[in-house]
Amino acid sequence: MTLPEEPPLLTLISPTEGMTVRAGTPFLLQGSLTDSAGEPLADAQLTWSLGDVPVGSGWTCWTASEPGITLVQLFAYLGDExxxxxYVRITVEGHDRVGDCD
Structure with missing residues (x-):
């Protein structure tokens, strides 16, 4: 596969930096890879991980996480490259959270 002359633009649409979700509740992972003209690269492969654990692939996918600060990563491949x-960091709140105190 030949790479485009201009580097593609990877956008991590969701979640956003600092977002808070509930533990065990699915949340949307959404991203895109476009060329310099803003056109989607149809042959792109997007993969998602929470920390170092792969959780899915594609332009969109749903996942859930355990409580804590979680690193959501989006990787874009053209062919094998x-x-x-x-990446963004999100907060996953536990089900048993009582207040905002440490």
């Missing part, structure tokens, strides 16, 4: 990576 990693062309971009984005």
């Amino acid at each position: 990693l062309v971009a990576r984005k």
